[in-house]
Amino acid sequence: MTTWFISDLHLDATRPAITRQLLALLEDIQGKAEALYILGDFFEYWVGDDALEAPEFAAFLPVVEGLHQLSDSGVKLYFQHGNRDFLVGERFAAATGCALLPEQYLFDLYGVPTLLLHGDTLCTDDIAYQQIRKVLRDLIWQQQFLALPIVERIRQAEAMRAQSRAAMQGKRDDDIMDVSKQTVAEVMQAVGVSRLIHGHTHRPAVHDFMLAGQPVQRIVLGDWHENRGSYLRVDAENMLLEF
Numbered sequence: 001m002t003t004w005f006i007s008d009l010h011l012d013a014t015r016p017a018i019t020r021q022l023l024a025l026l027e028d029i030q031g032k033a034e035a036l037y038i039l040g041d042f043f044e045y046w047v048g049d050d051a052l053e054a055p056e057f058a059a060f061l062p063v064v065e066g067l068h069q070l071s072d073s074g075v076k077l078y079f080q081h082g083n084r085d086f087l088v089g090e091r092f093a094a095a096t097g098c099a100l101l102p103e104q105y106l107f108d109l110y111g112v113p114t115l116l117l118h119g120d121t122l123c124t125d126d127i128a129y130q131q132i133r134k135v136l137r138d139l140i141w142q143q144q145f146l147a148l149p150i151v152e153r154i155r156q157a158e159a160m161r162a163q164s165r166a167a168m169q170g171k172r173d174d175d176i177m178d179v180s181k182q183t184v185a186e187v188m189q190a191v192g193v194s195r196l197i198h199g200h201t202h203r204p205a206v207h208d209f210m211l212a213g214q215p216v217q218r219i220v221l222g223d224w225h226e227n228r229g230s231y232l233r234v235d236a237e238n239m240l241l242e243f
């Protein structure tokens with residue numbers, strides 16, 4: 001049996017090819033996988049679980065159905081929030097059969113203590129982003145946002161998306177968009193893990209390095225494109241990062 005990890009699909013009604021690739025993967029791993037972990041930014045944005053009934057999000061109903069079928073087939077599904085879909089909640093979880101994971105999730109992956117997180121909290125050199133994150137993760141702000149009519153939430157999410165794109169253009173030339181190596185070391189040592197798996201940076205790679213005299217590993221999942229998906233597949237003997 002195998003365990004699968006995906007992140008950063010940025011599912012969006014305007015890019016149906018990515019949704020199709022996801023549905024193909026969900027079908028493909030049925031009967032082969034014991035678990036599927038979604039490590040955030042599954043959706044380009046999520047404005048609240050009442051979007052499940054909104055016509056604007058009808059394109060995602062096959063995804064909800066596909067996850068639910070996979071869950072029914074006996075595959076354990078886990079969902080960790082990204083910086084785009086932090087408003088995914090218990091109703092989405094119930095509709096899909098996913099268990100929501102905390103911001104940092106530590107577990108035993110075939111004998112290796114492994115830490116899962118989306119990855120944005122590791123990008124501590126991007127101070128402007130970390131400030132925005134603080135606002136968006138504030139529960140009062142979230143309650144007020146969720147109380148808005150859905151069309152207004154969509155409008156604000158689109159505006160934030162445009163802003164974040166513009167901000168990214170300005171940052172493209174340097175490395176502040178990547179993780180801080182120091183923060184990675186601090187986080188891994190604080191929890192005492194030899195393996196960290198995350199997404200967010202769209203820089204898929206397996207990084208082997210030494211930490212406090214011990215060999216450790218940081219695996220970065222890839223983002224999805226119209227012509228290819230990306231996943232990490234792990235079993236007791238092997239590991240494959242496809243991107």
Ligand code: MN
Pocket residue numbers: 040041082083084118120199200201
């Ligand atoms: Mn992200």
